Amino acid sequence: MSYDRSHTGAWREKELSLRQVMEKYPEVSPFVIIKTDAQRRGVEYADRALAAVDPDIHLTKVRSDYSNKEDLTPVSLMMRDGTSICTSVDVGGNTSSGRDPYLVDVVDGKVVLVDENRVIEEVSYWEKPDFHEKETSRGTPMWHVVSVRPQRLCIHPHQHCDYWKTPGHGCKFCAMSAVYHSGNKPELLDVRDIVESVAEAIKEPGRNVNIFLTGGTLCGGENFLDDEVNYYEEILGGITKLFGGRRFPSQLISTAFSFEQLRRLYDNTGLTSYTADIEVLNKDLFAWICPGKAATIGYDEWKERLCRAVEIFGKGNVNTGLVVGVEFATPNGFENEDEALESILAEADELSSCGVGVVGCVWHVSPVSIFKKQISPGLEYYVRLAKGFDRIRRKYGINVDMDNYRRCGNHPDTDLGRI
């Protein structure tokens, strides 16, 4: 279908509804479809839903690369099947995604997602970890240092990005720089604070299954990106000691490092998996949407570095993430969903043939990004692409353990790998 780019309130008439997509794709988990749409459209909370929040139990405060909040709204939601919804809050019904958000409400004593006055599905709030209100020996609140998902510790050491320091080099969908400048976050986290916070967090039984690091690019150093590599090496080295020097379930999403830089990181730390997000699988769109990455590394080299990373980490332990939907951004994006699918899946197949997994994130248009006036594609497109990524991974025998529903929870396509 051709994509309607109008921003009128009549969006529901221009794309398949949730119900229609679920009926059209009965082989796709309805939970995954609902999650996808909630992440696409965002949520807002009814008063009853907010009254159900217990800040002693539920996670409400978060400081990470894209978030910095201390209000009493839940950080996010979980579904009955254990699927996380990594959703954004559109305060006051802000329609930054181009559509009105889902309503989280309480009906018959249950917290539920509601759309057009219909209960869609029961959800629950993410719970707070034991370490959250503690402080490091330097007096830093640990929640400033380590953010969490239901089963993951997230560390964002560099909370700004060097690409945003060069005019015209920031990724156009990205809100990191705006979030950084709007708050009181330090640009770089203290390594001791990080290691102390992780040491405290991993004491909690049955909570965490993965340690995740990502942050903005650090271009400097003797060689390009050495500062970023060195920083991660120091952090991961400290964390590795907490596991007796052994490898531990972990994921780093970084700028695409050289083979030598990655080798050093792998050999000197307990890191187990690696991601370098290419963001959009199209060379021309990459150059337009991610100009800093394109100017300093380049599209073909980015892919080459991913493929070579498999030599170090092994198949199934390297992947790349896409911000699914930015490929339709005007004026340079695709205008036809079929053409976009064919092109993107062909490139995903090529990368996967090298052992590199391709995973998608649902683009929730950020009101503080360059693309703030863009509109994301219809739900059906996301479902079709998720099916495609899942099919390709099965074709090449690439498992999703490193980035699955427990270890990340942000990728509808990897959720499909649960069965």
Added chain:
Amino acid sequence: MGVLLSVLNEDFGQILADPETIAALATTGSDGSVHVAFKGSFCLREDGNLEYDEVIEASQTNKNLVYSIWFGKTVSISFLAKDHRSFLVIGRPVRALVSGREFREHYVAIRGRLGDVDLSTVWIIEPVSVCEQSFEKRRTEEENAHPLFRHLDRLAVSGSGL
């Protein structure tokens, strides 16, 4: 659900709690194949639902339970008590606990029981039907319900003189 609950509550909880009870969980996956595995961690919850601790994340049982909750399929659980009474519960997975306070309680408990094992999921299964399948009970029930389903030699009167 009222009858179901009364059946489940009478002594079913005790049977489930007995370590000598054998439980076999039958599930189906996306390819339609039936998978049966013996499980040792079913409990009866206060609300009448069953709970089951799945230890292995990538097990076929776990995959099939995910398939079931996704697509509204049922699973079958057969329980054989040490007194040879058996029960069949048809149930629908309604919740998968993978984190949070309740999950943690199960995680700590199962590690206390089994040692250094992990815990993938606490599955909550809502019974949709329950029947006792003990041999004598079932044989009597079926012969009463289907009096024609028997061989004639069992009915013939010996010494009739013919």
